[in-house]
Amino acid sequence: LAKTTQPISMDSYEGQEVNITCSHNNIATNDYITWYQQFPSQGPRFIIQGYKTKVTNEVASLFIPADRKSSTLSLPRVSLSDTAVYYCLVGDILDKIIFGKGTRLHILP
Amino acid sequence: GAGVSQTPSNKVTEKGKYVELRCDPISGHTALYWYRQSLGQGPEFLIYFQGTGAADDSGLPNDRFFAVRPEGSVSTLKIQRTERGDSAVYLCASSLTSGRAKGNEQFFGPGTRLTVL
Numbered sequence: 001l002a003k004t005t006q007p008i009s010m011d012s013y014e015g016q017e018v019n020i021t022c023s024h025n026n027i028a029t030n031d032y033i034t035w036y037q038q039f040p041s042q043g044p045r046f047i048i049q050g051y052k053t054k055v056t057n058e059v060a061s062l063f064i065p066a067d068r069k070s071s072t073l074s075l076p077r078v079s080l081s082d083t084a085v086y087y088c089l090v091g092d093i094l095d096k097i098i099f100g101k102g103t104r105l106h107i108l109p
Numbered sequence: 110g111a112g113v114s115q116t117p118s119n120k121v122t123e124k125g126k127y128v129e130l131r132c133d134p135i136s137g138h139t140a141l142y143w144y145r146q147s148l149g150q151g152p153e154f155l156i157y158f159q160g161t162g163a164a165d166d167s168g169l170p171n172d173r174f175f176a177v178r179p180e181g182s183v184s185t186l187k188i189q190r191t192e193r194g195d196s197a198v199y200l201c202a203s204s205l206t207s208g209r210a211k212g213n214e215q216f217f218g219p220g221t222r223l224t225v226l
Contacts, residue, residue, distance in 0.1 A: 043113075043200045043217025044152065087151055097142075097215065099151030 004088045009104040018075045022088030025069045033071045036087045083107045113218035121224045130186040130221045134203030141184050144200040191225045198222050
């Protein structure tokens with residue numbers, strides 16, 4: 001399974017757009033890219049998944065360049081409630097998800 | 110509808126004791142997963158069930174850990190001779206399907222916080 005690298009922590013302000021980039025240089029042809037969000041004392045929650053180009057849903061957008069060696073999760077107009085840990089995962093065996101330490105996003109008022 | 114539920118929410122036990130942690134997946138979900146999470150770390154995969162069978166148990170740390178899903182729905186994670194290092198939050202997740210099929214997003218329960226004294 002491809003290893004991912006993402007910033008340990010990020011701070012932003014309410015109303016801003018937040019972009020969290022994840023590096024996965026060894027991504028394989030069949031690998032998908034998935035992002036999860038986790039609030040304190042809760043289990044992770046699926047945000048978005050993509051394979052290439054751009055994917056958008058009601059929560060976020062996921063940008064994947066042509067070489068797929070990185071991906072960027074974009075959260076539009078964040079609020080205090082977006083403070084959480086965000087995990088980037090890649091793999092073709094989606095049954096077994098390998099989580100890293102994630103990015104701790106702290107939204108300031 | 111109801112999400113994934115886990116019981117108990119908290120469990121305190123003494124070193125050497127046996128514990129069982131229960132997971133009720135979302136109705137109709139065929140795949141079920143167990144993870145454990147230590148403070149400041151991401152969830153660590155333990156075992157994955159497809160139906161009643163364990164499709165991948167490579168994450169179980171040793172033979173003190175065992176999990177069952179006898180009827181393809183509820184699952185129980187069993188830990189024998191607990192050690193202080195087993196203290197963690199144990200998370201359960203379920204998904205409608207497995208593999209790369211649509212619907213394989215995992216839905217997580219709130220977890221069981223296990224403390225071994």
